[in-house]
Amino acid sequence: MSGDTLPSTLQATRDGAVAILRLSRPEKRNALDDETVKGLRRYFMDLPEEIRAVVLHGEGAHFCAGLDLGEVTGATDLHRGILHSQMWHRAFHEIQFGRVPVFSVLHGAVVGGGFELAASTHVRIAEKSAYYALPEGQRGIFLGGGGSVRIPRLIGVARVQDLMLTGRTLSAEEGQIAGASQYLVEDGAGLAKAMELAKKAAGNAAMTNFAVINALPHIAEANPATGFFTESLMAAIAETTPEAQQRLRDFLEKRAAKVIHTQK
Numbered sequence: 001m002s003g004d005t006l007p008s009t010l011q012a013t014r015d016g017a018v019a020i021l022r023l024s025r026p027e028k029r030n031a032l033d034d035e036t037v038k039g040l041r042r043y044f045m046d047l048p049e050e051i052r053a054v055v056l057h058g059e060g061a062h063f064c065a066g067l068d069l070g071e072v073t074g075a076t077d078l079h080r081g082i083l084h085s086q087m088w089h090r091a092f093h094e095i096q097f098g099r100v101p102v103f104s105v106l107h108g109a110v111v112g113g114g115f116e117l118a119a120s121t122h123v124r125i126a127e128k129s130a131y132y133a134l135p136e137g138q139r140g141i142f143l144g145g146g147g148s149v150r151i152p153r154l155i156g157v158a159r160v161q162d163l164m165l166t167g168r169t170l171s172a173e174e175g176q177i178a179g180a181s182q183y184l185v186e187d188g189a190g191l192a193k194a195m196e197l198a199k200k201a202a203g204n205a206a207m208t209n210f211a212v213i214n215a216l217p218h219i220a221e222a223n224p225a226t227g228f229f230t231e232s233l234m235a236a237i238a239e240t241t242p243e244a245q246q247r248l249r250d251f252l253e254k255r256a257a258k259v260i261h262t263q264k
């Protein structure tokens with residue numbers, strides 16, 4: 001999308017079919033103010049059709065310090081509070097259930113709403129400097145960006161309770177073991193790794209990526225009977241597309257790559 005409609009806290013570039021979005025408010029540790037959250041929503045809603053994957057990363061020493069605490073200081077209106085949280089939900093919904101896979105590069109603080117943002121992306125690549133925290137308990141507030149739904153599904157309710165009750169942080173290594181990230185790389189190597197992975201995903205059939213992003217999470221949450229039935233529908237939709245048919249013929253006629261296992 002054109003950067004014209006984005007706030008200055010979001011910098012958008014692209015490399016072929018991969019769009020790169022940078023949280024760009026390092027002087028505030030990429031804390032998310034309302035304009036940035038609304039900008040995220042617009043960005044993911046308006047992605048040009050030729051974009052097939054997105055890489056999200058943060059400028060400066062930290063991925064994201066979470067909610068800009070100035071936005072809720074002085075809040076006394078319950079209704080506004082609900083609407084504020086729902087604004088975050090809508091923005092992160094566009095990321096999680098959008099058209100393309102989103103790869104996030106995590107470094108330094110991945111904190112509060114920053115962790116919630118990361119949890120709405122599909123693949124998280126953590127650098128060794130990354131650490132995770134949910135300091136809502138210390139601030140007297142609660143998760144509001146969908147984190148109570150998404151983060152327990154990654155690391156479990158018990159870990160979320162520990163982080164929120166005790167102020168504990170998880171290191172990048174602990175986060176990797178717990179399920180916060182799928183990849184753990186050296187400091188400074190995250191963006192290159194995310195680009196490599198995003199380019200691979202961008203080369204997949206669009207319908208398969210759509211199914212992975214939009215059907216799989218619903219199937220995984222459904223009761224098994226509904227899940228099996230929905231899967232059968234999705235399988236039939238995917239395999240009957242011309243693109244799938246071409247790819248299947250390419251394999252059978254030795255034009256497509258085999259599965260190659262490399263230790264990574």
Ligand code: 1HE
Pocket residue numbers: 027028029031062064065066067068069070085088109111112113114134135136139141142143144145
């Ligand atoms: C901020 C924020 C912020 C930094 N809102 N202004 N999030 C938190 O509780 C995390 C709060 N932030 C921190 O603990 C630290 O800033 C960091 C560990 C992330 C980084 O430390 P450091 O030493 O590199 O930076 P700093 O000096 O603390 O911050 C630099 C500036 O950014 C400073 O402002 P300045 O005017 O004095 O220069 C900070 O005040 C400002 N800053 N983080 C506002 N978060 C939808 S609900 C989600 C609920 C949550 O996200 S709760 C968790 C909020």
